[in-house]
Amino acid sequence: xxxxxxxxxxxxxxxxxxxxxxxxxxxxxxxxxxxxxxxxxxxxxxxxxxxxxxxxxxxxxxxxxxxxxxxxxxxxxxxxxxxxxxxxxxxxxxxxxxxxxxxxxxxxxxxxxxxxxxxxxxxxxxxxxxxxxxxxxxxxxxxxxxxxxxxxxxxxxxxxxxxxxxxxxxxxxxxxxxxxxxxxxxxxxxxxxxxxxxxxxxxxxxxxxxxxxxxxxxxxxxxxxxxxxxxxxxxxxxxxxxxxxxxxxxxxxxxxxxxxxxxxxxxxxxxxxxxxxxxxxxxxxxxxxxxxxxxxxxxxxxxxxxxxxxxxxxxxxxxxxxxxxxxxxxxxxxxxxxxxxxxxxxxxxxxxxxxxxxxxxxxxxxxxxx
Numbered sequence: 268x269x270x271x272x273x274x275x276x277x278x279x280x281x282x283x284x285x286x287x288x289x290x291x292x293x294x295x296x297x298x299x300x301x302x303x304x305x306x307x308x309x310x311x312x313x314x315x316x317x318x319x320x321x322x323x324x325x326x327x328x329x330x331x332x333x334x335x336x337x338x339x340x341x342x343x344x345x346x347x348x349x350x351x352x353x354x355x356x357x358x359x360x361x362x363x364x365x366x367x368x369x370x371x372x373x374x375x376x377x378x379x380x381x382x383x384x385x386x387x388x389x390x391x392x393x394x395x396x397x398x399x400x401x402x403x404x405x406x407x408x409x410x411x412x413x414x415x416x417x418x419x420x421x422x423x424x425x426x427x428x429x430x431x432x433x434x435x436x437x438x439x440x441x442x443x444x445x446x447x448x449x450x451x452x453x454x455x456x457x458x459x460x461x462x463x464x465x466x467x468x469x470x471x472x473x474x475x476x477x478x479x480x481x482x483x484x485x486x487x488x489x490x491x492x493x494x495x496x497x498x499x500x501x502x503x504x505x506x507x508x509x510x511x512x513x514x515x516x517x518x519x520x521x522x523x524x525x526x527x528x529x530x531x532x533x534x535x536x537x538x539x540x541x542x543x544x545x546x547x548x549x550x551x552x553x554x555x556x557x558x559x560x561x562x563x564x565x566x567x568x569x570x571x572x573x574x575x576x577x578x579x580x581x582x583x584x585x586x587x588x589x590x591x592x593x594x595x596x597x598x599x600x601x602x603x604x605x606x607x608x609x610x611x612x613x614x615x616x617x618x619x620x621x622x623x624x625x626x627x628x629x630x631x632x633x634x635x636x637x
Contacts, residue, residue: 271596272621276424276574276612277451278471285525303521308514320524327527327536330483331460337482337502338510338520342469343371343450346480347378349500350446350465355383357415357491364388364414364443368430369399369423370605371448379418382493386411397605399426401566405434414443416464422452422571425603427563429571433462444488451573453481454530455615456540464488470519472573473615475526479519530615539615546613546622547572553626560633578608585609588632595628
């Protein structure tokens with residue numbers, strides 16, 4: 268039987284080829300007599316896996332040599348504390364600026380306030396209604412002089428808002444580094460590293476299993492951790508030990524390496540971006556072309572390619588829609604509890620055929636429940 272299409276926002280669907288290879292290597296990784304989960308993280312077998320994974324990641328994302336790539340833990344929510352613990356005190360006053368674009372940047376601001384003078388410098392929800400439907404334009408950001416960094420969540424998984432072009436803080440008169448939470452779009456499109464000081468991402472969207480957190484940090488930003496920062500989360504210590512300061516999430520790193528190989532086989536990030544644009548256009552086109560039966564309220568210029576929230580015109584239709592979708596092998600389409608409605612997460616591993624199957628289901632449902 269064909270596998271269902273899994274539209275989960277994370278942990279999310281993985282390429283079937285990756286799962287098949289992991290299954291084949293579960294008991295014995297390439298004649299080593301061990302599965303990857305059984306290996307010492309410092310043994311030659313896993314160190315070979317690790318080195319290849321990092322090299323492939325750097326190649327795919329064109330990560331500059333003056334950035335360290337750290338394989339850490341704690342997820343993006345953990346990183347919300349780890350980032351200020353490492354960067355806030357690099358300048359007097361420990362000021363951190365935050366752009367609010369959705370639920371995750373709201374959480375980031377609240378967490379950073381525990382460790383820094385965290386300031387909201389822009390928001391797309393000025394009335395505090397929880398409606399994040401557009402983006403605050405960078406020209407209007409009220410950036411703080413002397414800020415240690417400016418934080419931006421470049422794709423909001425809950426509200427479906429994506430920053431398609433990262434701001435140039437230097438053009439805005441700021442010398443603070445830009446920090447981005449790119450958890451839900453990492454590896455779905457290129458990153459302009461000239462505009463980024465630090466990027467972090469939980470892996471469970473486009474990269475692999477939950478448990479792995481990737482951090483890309485410019486070398487000059489390392490070495491400013493607060494005294495209270497736990498050693499395992501001090502970028503300087505982690506970088507000095509090659510991400511082996513403590514036991515990293517070894518199996519998640521292995522799966523990530525397989526995903527990177529799969530991504531390279533698709534043609535790399537530029538090729539997968541073209542597919543992602545096509546998938547998003549197909550789904551948004553079905554929503555916009557439904558005559559109001561379905562709707563997405565996010566401004567067209569900042570709609571997410573990865574996470575597409577949408578709503579039906581009648582609340583009573585959600586349960587039957589989800590039933591029909593599940594019968595057709597379309598899983599995990601229920602919207603986030605704070606927003607409601609429906610949501611389709613269409614990460615790299617979601618094939619175009621899966622989006623087409625969803626669009627067909629939407630069309631059939633509107634015809635039979637009109």
